[in-house]
Amino acid sequence: MKISAQLLAVCIPLGTTAFMAPQVVKPNFALRSLPAGASASTWDLVPADRIEGQTRKTWEFGDVSKETVQVLVKSGGRPMNTDIQVWIGPDWTPSKIETYSESGDIFPVQALIGTRGKSATVEVRNTSPYEYPIEAACKYAPLPLADIRNAIPKNDPGRYVEGGAVYTVSFDLNAKRVGVLLNTDTRQLNARVELLNGPNNIKQGFEVFTNNGMLNSIYMVFQTAGGGSNTVRVKNLAPLEFPLRAFVAEA
Numbered sequence: 001m002k003i004s005a006q007l008l009a010v011c012i013p014l015g016t017t018a019f020m021a022p023q024v025v026k027p028n029f030a031l032r033s034l035p036a037g038a039s040a041s042t043w044d045l046v047p048a049d050r051i052e053g054q055t056r057k058t059w060e061f062g063d064v065s066k067e068t069v070q071v072l073v074k075s076g077g078r079p080m081n082t083d084i085q086v087w088i089g090p091d092w093t094p095s096k097i098e099t100y101s102e103s104g105d106i107f108p109v110q111a112l113i114g115t116r117g118k119s120a121t122v123e124v125r126n127t128s129p130y131e132y133p134i135e136a137a138c139k140y141a142p143l144p145l146a147d148i149r150n151a152i153p154k155n156d157p158g159r160y161v162e163g164g165a166v167y168t169v170s171f172d173l174n175a176k177r178v179g180v181l182l183n184t185d186t187r188q189l190n191a192r193v194e195l196l197n198g199p200n201n202i203k204q205g206f207e208v209f210t211n212n213g214m215l216n217s218i219y220m221v222f223q224t225a226g227g228g229s230n231t232v233r234v235k236n237l238a239p240l241e242f243p244l245r246a247f248v249a250e251a
Contacts, residue, residue: 045072045137056125059138067117070141075104081128087121095210107204110221149217158245163238169248170231178222179251184213190238197225
């Protein structure tokens with residue numbers, strides 16, 4: 001018994017308790033969704049089209065000199081469930097995003113997606129019941145938003161997340177906006193990104209799939225919830241052989 005007690009004393013450092021509070025992770029790269037001096041109105045795309053529940057709207061993009069499309073989806077405060085797809089050609093869907101928001105007013109969908117420099121169509125489908133309409137807008141992203149998906153990896157290696165793994169980042173109460181970029185080394189990207197406020201209280205979520213996470217990387221912006229700890233949770237839904245890189249920081 002004396003030997004066991006001595007070993008236990010060596011293994012447990014002084015001052016260690018059975019339960020330790022999680023530390024707030026401070027990302028090492030500040031993603032910037034807005035140019036210096038700009039306001040949140042950069043994401044207030046106009047005009048926005050009303051989309052009733054169980055209906056859809058499409059936008060055509062034919063300028064092959066541009067590649068990044070800015071998407072905004074919001075509502076009058078009701079929950080939102082949307083399906084966003086990029087179509088290239090008659091039957092090719094290189095990327096698809098399913099979104100959930102507890103309140104389309106407080107937590108709007110704000111994302112940048114790629115068209116691979118080709119003529120493309122973006123579809124926003126309201127998968128909620130008819131009584132839950134949404135407003136959506138799409139356009140080519142202006143600078144510097146148009147370069148964010150390529151510029152961020154040049155400044156930060158991001159976090160390597162293997163298939164099936166989960167990566168979480170917590171932010172303090174002063175954080176207003178959080179930017180998240182997901183990409184791969186050309187392999188498929190299949191992930192779920194969620195904004196949590198409190199223990200497993202999901203305020204907003206994105207489920208992303210694309211067959212090429214380099215050409216179709218996605219950048220999304222979350223409006224953080226007031227009160228309590230805000231956490232972004234990234235889960236790689238792909239098999240172990242399909243890792244991704246996640247770049248998460250205050251925006």
